[in-house]
Amino acid sequence: MAVWLLIMLALPLAAAGVGAAIGDRPVSGWLSAVAATGSFACALVAVFAYHAVRGRHALGSAFFVDGLSGVFLIAVAFVYGVVAIYSVGYLLPGIGHVRLRRWYWPLLNLFGLALLATPVMANLGVLWVAVELTTVVSALLVTAEGSDESLEAGWKYIVIGSAGLAVGLLGIVVIYAAGVPTLGDHYTPTYTILAHAAPHLNAMLVRAGFAFVLVGFGTKVGLVPMHAWLPDAHSEGPSPISAMLSGALLAAALYAVLRLGAVTQLAVGPSYVHVLLLVFGGLSLLLAAFFTLRQANYKRLLAYSSIEHMGIVSLGIGIGGPIAAYGAFFHVIVHAAGKTLAFFGAGDLLSRYETRDADGVRGVIRAAPFTGVMVLLGALAITGIPPFGIFRSELLIVTGGFSHSKYALAGLLVVFANVAFVGVYQLFHRMVISPGGATSGDRTRIGRREQPLMAAAMLISLAVVLVLGLWIPSPLNRLLHAAASVIGGRV
Amino acid sequence: MLAAPHYDFAHATAALLAILALLSGLSLLLVKQVHEQVRVYAVLSAFAAGYTLLVGIDRVDAALIVLGVWTALIKVIVIPVAIDRAVTRQVSEHEVPLVVQVPMSLLIGVTLAGLAYWSAAALPIHGALLPTPALGMPLSLVLIGFFFMITRQNVISQIVGLLTLENGVFLATVAIAPGLPFAIGFLLLLDLLPAVVFYGVFARLIAARAKTTSIEDMTVLRG
Numbered sequence: 158m159a160v161w162l163l164i165m166l167a168l169p170l171a172a173a174g175v176g177a178a179i180g181d182r183p184v185s186g187w188l189s190a191v192a193a194t195g196s197f198a199c200a201l202v203a204v205f206a207y208h209a210v211r212g213r214h215a216l217g218s219a220f221f222v223d224g225l226s227g228v229f230l231i232a233v234a235f236v237y238g239v240v241a242i243y244s245v246g247y248l249l250p251g252i253g254h255v256r257l258r259r260w261y262w263p264l265l266n267l268f269g270l271a272l273l274a275t276p277v278m279a280n281l282g283v284l285w286v287a288v289e290l291t292t293v294v295s296a297l298l299v300t301a302e303g304s305d306e307s308l309e310a311g312w313k314y315i316v317i318g319s320a321g322l323a324v325g326l327l328g329i330v331v332i333y334a335a336g337v338p339t340l341g342d343h344y345t346p347t348y349t350i351l352a353h354a355a356p357h358l359n360a361m362l363v364r365a366g367f368a369f370v371l372v373g374f375g376t377k378v379g380l381v382p383m384h385a386w387l388p389d390a391h392s393e394g395p396s397p398i399s400a401m402l403s404g405a406l407l408a409a410a411l412y413a414v415l416r417l418g419a420v421t422q423l424a425v426g427p428s429y430v431h432v433l434l435l436v437f438g439g440l441s442l443l444l445a446a447f448f449t450l451r452q453a454n455y456k457r458l459l460a461y462s463s464i465e466h467m468g469i470v471s472l473g474i475g476i477g478g479p480i481a482a483y484g485a486f487f488h489v490i491v492h493a494a495g496k497t498l499a500f501f502g503a504g505d506l507l508s509r510y511e512t513r514d515a516d517g518v519r520g521v522i523r524a525a526p527f528t529g530v531m532v533l534l535g536a537l538a539i540t541g542i543p544p545f546g547i548f549r550s551e552l553l554i555v556t557g558g559f560s561h562s563k564y565a566l567a568g569l570l571v572v573f574a575n576v577a578f579v580g581v582y583q584l585f586h587r588m589v590i591s592p593g594g595a596t597s598g599d600r601t602r603i604g605r606r607e608q609p610l611m612a613a614a615m616l617i618s619l620a621v622v623l624v625l626g627l628w629i630p631s632p633l634n635r636l637l638h639a640a641a642s643v644i645g646g647r648v
Numbered sequence: 649m650l651a652a653p654h655y656d657f658a659h660a661t662a663a664l665l666a667i668l669a670l671l672s673g674l675s676l677l678l679v680k681q682v683h684e685q686v687r688v689y690a691v692l693s694a695f696a697a698g699y700t701l702l703v704g705i706d707r708v709d710a711a712l713i714v715l716g717v718w719t720a721l722i723k724v725i726v727i728p729v730a731i732d733r734a735v736t737r738q739v740s741e742h743e744v745p746l747v748v749q750v751p752m753s754l755l756i757g758v759t760l761a762g763l764a765y766w767s768a769a770a771l772p773i774h775g776a777l778l779p780t781p782a783l784g785m786p787l788s789l790v791l792i793g794f795f796f797m798i799t800r801q802n803v804i805s806q807i808v809g810l811l812t813l814e815n816g817v818f819l820a821t822v823a824i825a826p827g828l829p830f831a832i833g834f835l836l837l838l839d840l841l842p843a844v845v846f847y848g849v850f851a852r853l854i855a856a857r858a859k860t861t862s863i864e865d866m867t868v869l870r871g
Contacts, residue, residue: 282828297849312850316806320794320813327790327817331783334773334824342827365771 158207158222159215162277165199165234168192169270176262185262186245190610193241193269200234200273205632210639214279218347221279224639225419228486229276229412231636232493235621236404237269239614243501244397246610251602252508255395256303264301268294268401275409279347281329281417285322288377288413291406292318299394299402310389317386321376325413328369332417335362335424348416355423364429367421370414371433377410379464380471381441388448391460392513396504399456403463403500404493411467411489415474419644430644431475438471439569446573449580454513456503458584459496462539465577466492466547469570473554474644476566481557482641484550490633491546491625492539498618499535505611506532506588509603515584519593524603529589531615536585538622540578546625658706662699662777666785669695669819670761673792673812677753680743682804686728689808689815692789693723696815700822703776712826723815727844731807744802753799760795761788775823782823789816803851810847 172192176185204227207213212223222230244265247253255261271290278284292315300311333346339357344350351358376383391399418430445465452458466488473485505528510518522529538545551574558567629637672692679685697720704712748756765788768781775782793813797806821828 300850300853308850308853312803312854315847315850316797316810319810320797323810323813323817324790327786327820330817330821330825330828331771331773333828337825337827344827346828359772361770361772 158203158209158213159220161199161203161206162215162220162222165196165203165273166270168195168199169237169266169273173263173266173270176266177260181258181261186241186248189262189266190241190245192266193238196269196273197234197238200230203277204230204636210636212349214349218279218345218349220277221348222277223643224636224641225415225486225643226276226412227636228489228640229408230273231633232408232490233272233276233405235490236401236493236497237272239497239501239617240397240401240405241265241269242617243400243497243504243611243614246608246612246614247395247397247504247508249608251605252608252611253395253397253504254303254508255301257297257301260297261301261395264294264298265398265401268298272401272405272409276412279349281332281346281348281351284413284416285326285329288325288374288410289319289322291409292322292377295398295402295406296390298398299390301395301398302393304393307393310386310393314386314390317383318377321373321383323373324369324376325373328366328371328373328417331362331366331369332358332420335359335366348420351420352423355420358420358424360425363421363424367417367430368433370417371437374410374413374417375437378407378414378467378471379441380437380467381444381464384441384445384464387464388457388460391463392454392457396456396500396507399459399503400497400500403459403496407463407467408489408493411470415644418474422644427477431477434471434475435566438468438473438475439566441465441468442472442570442573443468446576446580449577452580452584453515455506455515455518455584455588456500456513458515458581459499459503459539462499462577462581463496465573466496466539469551469554469574472566472570473550473557476554476558476561476563478557478561479638479641480560481554482644483637484553484555484557486637486640487553487625487629488547488550491550491622494618494621494625495535495538495545495547498531498615498622499539501611501615501618502528502532502535505615509605511602515588518588519591521589524600525605525607527607527612531612531619532585533589534619535615536581538619540581541574542578544623544626546622549626658702659777659779662702663779665695665699665702666778669699669815670785670788673789673816674754674757674761676792676796676808676812677757678750680746680750682744682802683732685744685800685805685808686731689811690724690728692812692815693727694720696819696822697724699777699819703822703826706777707826709826712822715822719818723811727811730844730848731804744800744805747799747801753795756795757792760791764788764791773824776826778823783820786816786820786823789813789819792816803854807844807847807851811844 169192172189175188209222209227210224214221248255271287274287278287296311296315299314300307335358336354339354379387391402422430441464445461448461449458470485470488473481541547541551555567555570669692672688676688679688697716700712700719701716704716765784768783768787773782790813793809797809
């Protein structure tokens with residue numbers, strides 16, 4: 158397994174190095190696409206071919222893969238792969254507005270490297286370093302369009318994100334200190350060591366540490382009220398980067414919360430972790446759902462949808478029990494696929510209409526039928542309409558809520574997921590279906606032919622979110638059960 | 649009768665360094681000039697490096713001693729000089745507009761420090777050489793860093809606020825987890841360098857575009 162994980166990390170590193178050396182040439186893009194898809198393949202092999210779901214260390218104790226990390230690794234690697242494919246088309250002349258082209262590919266690959274490293278690092282300190290690296294790299298990618306707005310968004314992101322991560326590190330340090338009386342002054346803070354010693358950790362310190370972790374890494378997850386950076390960064394960054402932020406970065410930060418949540422749960426019992434996740438998840442769901450109703454910027458709307466979905470995952474874990482936890486982890490994967498589709502569609506729209514304002518976009522289905530269909534399907538997928546995977550995951554979380562007699566929480570999810578549906582669908586319906594010509598942009602640009610790689614990336618994301626709504630392959634099923642057992646209890 | 653706690657030279661020096669670090673954190677709130685803020689950060693970092701060295705010597709821990717030297721090199725010299733050269737000389741204005749004026753800032757800063765000490769007192773933890781509550785001073789710096797960032801509308805000031813906050817976390821690490829493997833401490837410190845480089849790139853972009861390091865006009869994105 159170590160070899161596959163090393164190759165998985167070496168590919169983006171090599172692609173970043175070559176990209177930095179040769180600059181803005183088409184081969185950089187192709188190389189990145191090959192590296193990213195190769196990394197995804199390696200992640201699949203590492204997770205599924207070595208019974209990693211049971212929890213395995215590799216390369217000494219450098220890597221650790223279990224069900225929890227497996228779920229997040231698959232989600233992150235998938236998003237990195239399709240984003241790299243989409244970006245090759247998006248960066249062609251006349252399509253996407255990316256001014257920092259010289260650094261796009263090296264930064265994208267470094268971003269991919271940091272995201273892939275996050276779920277597999279056994280040492281919690283190194284995990285923090287990986288998440289911090291995602292911030293510094295992705296903040297520059299957010300500004301890649303070079304506008305005043307993107308600069309403002311990037312600055313807010315790096316300042317708020319870095320401050321949050323500093324608090325997250327404080328949480329790790331406090332949890333480390335909780336283990337000192339039992340494990341001694343010098344020990345390696347890995348999940349397995351801390352989990353083994355959990356019953357002997359100082360409960361008060363673990364509670365305080367997890368509160369810091371949740372607030373700190375929760376800032377990167379975009380949980381309310383630490384979400385201020387997220388709508389700006391997601392809406393002003395280039396669309397493939399928005400997809401990466403939404404589908405992969407939020408998930409990677411959430412992984413850090415849940416990994417330390419699993420330690421906390423073993424030390425102080427599940428209710429403390431569950432209550433905190435319910436509070437932050439519920440607030441995120443509630444606020445984001447209402448904010449989707451008042452958005453005129455369609456990329457900003459998708460950003461609020463991301464906050465909503467992170468709220469749903471947190472709520473799913475917070476409800477407790479294996480069914481809701483299974484649903485929450487399944488949600489991480491289908492949200493990654495659904496949100497990449499939605500942001501890819503939004504990127505295609507933006508490249509045609511050259512506006513983020515929904516009022517400037519009308520009649521897409523006639524002007525660009527393929528894009529119109531993809532955008533609409535993306536909107537339906539992320540709002541949890543059957544038969545898409547998000548419907549299935551939300552249904553599982555609601556079922557878990559009912560089976561644990563948490564009717565109010567299940568009801569909360571149903572009501573606010575529907576509020577978000579109204580907010581998202583009405584805006585995208587207006588842009589795609591409503592008659593009337595475009596109010597901005599020129600006809601030739603709007604009606605241009607589909608870019609094959611962008612279309613392929615959209616179709617791949619669509620296929621994943623659709624197929625997973627109908628059928629969950631048994632290896633994935635086992636992985637999800639294993640993930641649920643780490644933090645939700647055994648089936 | 650309870651025996652009086654034993655304080656030796658190392659404990660007394662550590663307590664003194666902690667007080668000086670806290671005072672330099674508070675004195676950040678008094679300073680309006682960007683250059684001065686960077687210098688105060690360097691002084692604060694010097695106390696952080698001194699405390700790390702002291703703990704390293706007291707515990708005869710070579711890793712902590714090396715970390716202390718590295719901290720001094722990077723945070724006292726490299727980062728302040730880099731920030732100063734990269735950005736502050738590029739812009740004409742050097743006085744930072746304050747959202748909260750100095751007297752009120754100081755009052756809030758002292759209140760935050762009190763809150764930090766009160767919260768830290770609830771945690772059953774002993775710090776290396778520090779008087780209890782060991783997390784009081786580091787948490788104070790974290791809160792002061794946050795407050796400084798929020799109330800100073802200037803990119804350099806926000807970087808200084810972030811780095812102050814980071815110094816608080818660093819001091820917490822040395823105080824309550826001095827045995828955290830050297831590799832981790834070293835990685836965290838190394839991680840700070842690219843972060844500062846990226847902050848610098850951002851600050852230059854903002855300064856180049858607007859000819860100012862003020863962020864008062866960054867209000868386009870709302871809702």
